Amino acid sequence: MREKTDVLIVGGGIVGAATAYHLARQGVPTVLLEAETLAWGATGRNLGFIWVHTRKVGPELDLVMATRTGIDQLVGELDADVELQTNGGLVFFQDERQAPVMRELVEQRNANGVPMTLLSGDEARELVPLLPPAVLGATYCPLDTQVEPTLWVQAFAGAARRLGAQIREGVRVERLLREGDRIVGVATDAGEIEARDVVLAAGGWAPELAATAGLELPIHPMRLQIVQTLPMPRETRHIVYGSNALKQYSTFQDLPSFDDSLFVNEVEWRHDMLLLEGLSQKADGSYLLGCAMDYPGFVWDADLRGVSLINEVFMEHIPRLREAGFAKAWAGILPFTVDNLPIVDRMPGVDGLIVAAGHVFGNGSGPTSGQLVASMVTGEAPVISLEPFRAARDGLQLTADSSVW
Template sequence: MRAGTTADLVVIGAGVVGAAAAYFASLAGLRVVVAERGAIAGGTSSAGEGNLLVSDKEAGPELDLALYSQRVWREDLAEHAGLWEFDSKGGLVVAASEPGLAALRELATQQRRDGVEVLDVAPGELPGHEPHLSRGLRGGAFYPQDAQVQPVLVVAHLLRLARGLGARVRTGAAVTGFLRDGERVTGVRTTAGDIAAGAVLNAAGTWAGQVAALAGVRVPVLPRRGFVLVTQPMPARTIRHKVYAAEYVGDVASSDAALQTSPVVEGTDSGTILIGASRERVGFDRTPSTAAIAALAAKAIALFPLLRDVRAMRTYLGFRPYCPDHLPVIGPDPRAPGLWHACGHEGAGIGLSAGTGKLIAQALTGGRPDLGLKPFAPDRFPGQDTEEVPQ
């Protein structure tokens, strides 16, 4: 990249959120440069299951964003759905106990008030949804809006579409600092040269806190590690939907640093079955955890007994960009005018990326965003971080 490059917007990070923002900003007519220190989709975006969920969101701003993102995926991006294997498979949440079922029914009641489509499923109806489910479950809830995509394909194609609209993507361009005019951010310094811009968007995923610190502001995004197991290929539609236990919703909302696991099982077009989900705060430690992997396998087998005889081919891990209040950071930063953020989506980043990208583009071009950004304000966090992030 030549020194002196200029743009209307620099997007830091070529993950799914950065790619969505780059696409919608380019579509709105902005000159966009994406600066990525490594490879596209080289972080969290390549280490998840590609879920687009409303089922795991409690009433509040994140559910509002999830519903809005659903509309963007299904309307604004509908013509491109085949590029990233959009699969509107639906989600089935199951409860193994009466208290768990009562909590699930209460959650569904609240979600319906906010526009979520959810159907109560009686115990005898569960085999009709998933024939291989364990017997003895107390009931469930079916969410037809839940869907899945192939996240690496989402990133690759959104960036390709953005390039077709004039955007430039620069890999191997690590951001080392910010250009300033007084308090105002006017661009970035990178290992591949300076880029002057009217606005800079921090979409650096789990590293967004470090990027923000380069601008002298605090955004407490921290990594939360999770593992996924991948099985040998199975016959098509062995598992028809995304299926998970009701306690998964509570695990998502928990701030516990210790290992948490709850069974999440779904099939893919290739026949492999993906098994999650684990959560633990261990910084950026990539050491395989036999405890996490064993717990995932055992809980998946309890949910689908036929998995006992299925071989796991591999495991992989990723780091979810976690904020203390479990809400993403989206919008302009008043502490550093010219700096914007789109980060901290934790495990929901794939699903929320489309809505986040469109909202950012609307706000950057002077429009009124379809969804208010106040709940996601970058300066909403008082005090200091409670844990250090390993470098």
């Protein structure tokens, strides 16, 4: 006899855990299977940013704001400490020639309804004393938020459990069970489970699992690396980007005064790798410094090139970090689609399979996707339109070598 459930979720990252929570809230019998431990994948390896600053107006911003707007209440409902900090985020700059485009960013974002101010160097240092005198100014968005991503996942999973969902760690899904045009469940290393709906929330692993049922997903791997310092005095309560990180965002690249050559660091050239220069300080005082970015395939190991790039740029831009002790470094796979929006949809061509994968900025978008999946299952009205996240939307590609957000 096969075990049976209404909904079977594959993956215990932020997307799977949030989906389990929203389904359990609606009383839907739900089982979540995680091959390793909760947050073992990209979520537990990330910087903890819920970044609004440069999100594109439209579905991208809507996805994040649906979570950001009610975040205090949500965290209250989850009844867990997620090290939430709603103090906002900064992008600092150190080159006078960058000032005009930073000013233009602030004007454009305010015109688009994203509140933002341009801080002087002194104002930026008042918020983030770690920043050196060489910082000339910073853009500041009060909506940027920080969570501790492993706690974020555990909070959703814990609340889901209390509401009756079964959350099982250490159970690997080996393949989707397909009978004709229907996905009827999954085969795991602990036996088969039948489900009315299977939710594929396996992040970067989603394409290989879809392939076990003969299905293709246009989701691609980008490797990001992080260095963690030993604990330092606790003083940084904002999330921080260096201006060079902005070239990864099309809202910034598309500004008339953007000039590529002003936002590339010599160290990036030397290492032939780009740096998404961002930092956050955890409650234990350690800093997470990231993120070296490249596309070597499905590679989960950090390398010396990435670690050197991170260390060299941060020691140059924030000299106080030269005093920092080294704790560890790691890599994670950020799954992306070419339009940077996740796929949150019933898979065309088969019944019984919902895909919720391809999240570039999952800390903010993942909880919203969880809500969207729950509404697909229960038939309730979705919190935002599902159309932009359709699996069969125009433009998605089965191969991609790089990505700009």
